[in-house]
Amino acid sequence: MKCEELLKLLNEYVDGTVDPAICTEFEQHMAGCNPCQVVVDNIRKTITLYKNGQPCELPVECRDRLHAVLRERWNQAPPAK
């Protein structure tokens, strides 16, 4: 396997959906190619960061408006009939 082929299979490898025979080839390539190994590691960390990232703070005025709108709607038409 060449670096370029590895690049094309990167998603499947990282997501664990790659065919086992190809997975072996992929790992053999990485064992002998430090840059590809680091790229795969970087990609995994990139995904982890976005998955586990902290949510933004909601601006206070925005939160106040949201709750006011929701209360109004709730009082007009509460879900329980």
Add this chain to the structure above:
Amino acid sequence: MPHTVPDSQLVRRAKAGELAAFEELVSRHERQIYTRAFRILQNSHDAEDVTQQAFLSAVENLGQFREESSFATWLYRIATFAALKLIRKRKGLDTISLEAATEPQEDYASIPHPEYIADWRQSPEQLVHRHETRQLLDDALAQLDEKHRLVFVLRDVEGLSVAETAATLELSEANVKVRLLRARLQLREQLTQTLGNPARRLVHEHHHH
């Protein structure tokens, strides 16, 4: 209200008409909803709009929510659809696919090679707690083309499968995969430029291709 009260219990109380229970659900999830909307829309005004729409729609549809999924999953789905609807509206499209018919299909041949290759100086566990990290993540995401960003957000941030992402965006799975690869590589590149250890930068030797 203590966080030990599970969402499911609050949902039942809200369904029975208890506003305080619903407001507690809103308080628990509003930041997540806003953040997701912001990531899709890249604009705080639109993100606020979508956050409101999502919760209003939750008020309206709470009676029909059958609790087959968690409240969070149900709500996040509503917010994602509201955000995508706004994007379509912005483009003057109605129910038509986000995909412009004239747009050439992307292929793997044009995928750029990784340039800045280096181990990161810190682990994701350490980085997640740093205030600068969120800004870095938002900036990198903002630099992606919308078509790549949407695929990445749905698949990797929201955790939809490739098939679900394709159905939601009305794209082929093949197209989702190639866009996802592009998005992941571009984000990796950007983040590594800041987070990579320059002393450990590696050069890819293209001659062994």
